[in-house]
Amino acid sequence: KAVVSTQSTGTENTRVMSMKNISSVASNIMNKYGWKEGQGLGKEEQGMASALVVEKTGRARGVIVNESAERTKARIEIARQEDERKAKAEEVKKSLKQPSKVILLKNMVGPGEVDDDLEGETREECTKYGEVVQVVIYEIPSGVSPEEAVRIFVQFNRIESAVKAVVDLHNRFFGGRTVKCVFYPLERFQALDLAPKEDEL
Secondary structure: OOEEEOOOOOOOOOOOOOHHHHHHHHHHHHHHOOOOOOOOOOOOOOOOOOOOOEEEEEOOEEEEOOOOHHHHHHHHHHHHHHHHHHHHHHHHHHHOOOOOOEEEEEOOOOOOOOOOOHHHHHHHHHOOOOOEEEEEEEEOOOOOOHHHHEEEEEEEOOHHHHHHHHHHHOOOEEOOEEOEEEEEOHHHHHOOOOOOOHHHO
């Protein structure tokens, strides 16, 4: 909440400006710029449609209480997007501690949705990050969540390419799904140890 403070001089009962006067001054300023009750400021009337109302919360303090629903919704959405960005950055930062030439893509497709085109499409998408050595698709028949059922492994020729892929693909939306992209140990991949361990589910 925005906070509005006033200052007092002389006795405690003397105030420079009351909370009511603050709202009145705000209305006068808006009127000066052509505002009429019920319409927004600006050429397209896209701005504020009412003067801010201040509610007293203390002897010399108050809060703005009539923030529009649209402004509140926009502020919440911005905060949500920032939280998601920070969460993604933290996950990528954590995974970068143990980089590998192999990445694991999860939740690109669900159980039973693997087709003949998926391998080629995945290879084509990943070549933008560097040379792809091979793509392996491993589907777990049962016992795991739909998000974990199809595991797509991509081996790059260089670690730098894999790093670019993880940074760009992790948490990307694909076909209505949120893709998870992490590094996978090269030794396990070469040994065809492709199933998840219990602590990885």
